[in-house]
Amino acid sequence: MCACFWRGEDRLAKNRETCHKGKVISYHAVSEEWFLLSSLVLPPLEQLIEKEQILELMGLLTERQRDIVILYFYYGETQWEIAKELGITQPQFLRRL
Known part of the structure; x- marks a missing residue:
């Protein structure tokens, strides 16, 4: 069997052990975070379209505006x-942005 199967088994065993010790395990927050993450990631075609649109719009700016x-x-x-x-x-910066 592959190693990932055994890692999954190890996680299950640790969770069972934690449950028997009376500790509460909540996966609710984790599942919510994954749900949000999946909604933030665009499908590849949409990513490509968005990138092309950004490049096209950046081409309309002056060099100084692009730098800003x-x-x-991008650099924060x-x-x-x-x-x-x-x-x-x-x-002046705000006017150019």
Whole structure:
């Protein structure tokens, strides 16, 4: 038998042991999290379409606007960090974003 079968058996045995000790095991939160995760992942075709749309829209921006979008949304830099890096004020940053 494959190793994954034995790992599953080990998990079941540990769960039974925990149950017999009087501890409560709840899988409700875990199952909710997996449900949410599956709803966040787009099917491959939709991912491709979304990527193409983003690239098309990025092509409409000026180079400086693209830099701001990339730094802010992809690298997670703050407005203040980007403004300082580009030599502009934070209000100027907001107008360009």
